[in-house]
Amino acid sequence: MARKPHGESAAASAGPWRLALRRLRRNRTALAFAALFVLIVVFSLAAPLWANGVADTSPNATHTLEKVEVDGETREVVNPEGRPVGPLWLGAGGKFFLGADGRLGRDEMVRLMYGGRTSLFVGIAAALITTLLGTAFGLLAGYYRGWVDATIARAMDVIWAFPVILLAIALGLSLAVGGLQIGPLHLSGGSIWIPILIIGVVYTPYVARPIRGEVLALREKEFVEAAVSQGAGPLRVMLGELLPNLLSTVIVFFAIGIANSMLLESILSFLGVGVQPPDTSWGTMIGGGFELITSAPLLTVIPGAMLLLTVLAVNVFADGLRDALDPKAKLRLEAHAGIAEPEGTPV
């Protein structure tokens, strides 16, 4: 990296990353929301501690016919009409802190914590896939141009032409029942990797397109010419020269990808084609709660509020991150804004 024939001024190498960090540290709003995100992650990671130490149950354990002692008074977890007990807070020593989740009488708080793990995991893993695929395709299309670009662009157009949610649902529906077999890799119908893959693939064009645009501009720069004249092959130019210059964009896309992936996961799971039981996510919890919305609205409100807070935290932090990394950002964060950019190649 040190001997990289950088076309830019030497001052630029004085540490754009350190400058960015300094700018980020001054952005108190972004930091506050980053802290909120960390808090939510810790909350979710603490699930087994709460489940074993306080609530003494597991996310899928049913307590339909059981009773709990609340301040010396005995109450049914699920009453004969099938109505679950509401939040007991610490009334039963932390059991059913947020009440039970429905007829099955599972502990809502425990499920909320475990659900957070699933939602966060799906969001982060899917965003990682989107970012990797999008960056790879964007690099290839922008670097090679010509037929490679045209082929990738058309493939992306097809994904793009689908209403995203409909495509994801169709895939989810198809795969949730049948599973997926790619070569030696087999994913059974209920695997959590199915929604992850679907979300990761569906959002790929939204990253690939803007990245391609940036690559098209970057590859005309002198430092690329210099590298090529020194005998660098395509791979080295792409990974060694272009990628480092794309990194700030890629990082921001990754952050925003987490937020979008978590939202899409919740939609898929709400409809029953995302995360499958026995796994729980905030989306499946909202779906379950929705059936009881008139009698126990909190079962819908709480997981949704957690999701909203998490996505909000990620979005605000991503915003700060973008400002810090590239104060004159012209990033097309708003995913599809780049579609008709003047330098694009109409069919």
Next chain:
Amino acid sequence: MGRFAIRRLAGMVAVLFAVSVLVFLIFNVIPNADPAKQLAGRAADPQLIASITEEWGFDDPLPQQYLTMMGNIFSGEVVSYETEENVDERIVEGIPATFSLCIGAAVLWMFFGILFGYLSAVRAGGKLDRALTVVAVTGISIPVFWLAAILLNYLTYQLAIFPSGGYVGLTENPLEWANHLILPWVTLAIVYVGFYSRVLRSNMLDAMDEDYVRTARAKGLSERRVMTRHVLRNSLVPIVTLFGLDFGALLGGAILVEGIFNLNGIGQYAYESLLNLELPPIMAIVLFGAFFVVLFNTLVDIAYAYLDPRVKLGSSAQ
């Protein structure tokens, strides 16, 4: 211009063809996703599957099945698996509700999106800007279906401020039409208001650095005139692009909002078909939705080429 438009239209047909093939493949080629198996449900016995396979011709070669399906969709003969009702007719029936929902929401979100974006950009860094940013980012972060469920529960079921569910035709009773649609409109618009105001704000901030803005100021134009005539106007072009895409996608059905508010539009039909694992309606609806996405995409590109002479009219030009 004419040749450019024709080329775009040809591309449009190609994309639609690819989309239809893709949907078809999603349901047919992915291992274990046998449509007969899906039709029979999760716990089906082999006999049922065999009889369904026989009856629906799932044994035919795939290209033939595809052609049959497409032929049926375009000739209006396609029927759903379970109820055997005509799919195209159901879609046409859903159009008024879906279009009412989308157009109303679009008016709301364009108005508030542009208003908030404009105010944010003009007061960039100020208190109003920060407040509007909070509103916008929250809007972007809200799970739409959750918001729909919450609003429906508290404002309709509990407080009875709005009538519950259903769609009333505009020609039947315009007041009830609007009354039933207010919540769905607001729910749908909130997300886009956040999105559009953010995009407009950043576009306007970019535009403010441009030379033509300095020139306009140097000419002695009032600040307001500079902002509206020069900055805002030039920043609206990408918004129009976005709008074309989003609006096109929505016409394919705002699945969740329609489903939760029980509007009986195309989106809800898609929702029900998905729950019942019905390929024919899904296939038809996806095509219908994709048609609008591609159509608006193409219209936007053509409009763009018309408005902005820098856009090359053909890939071979220059």
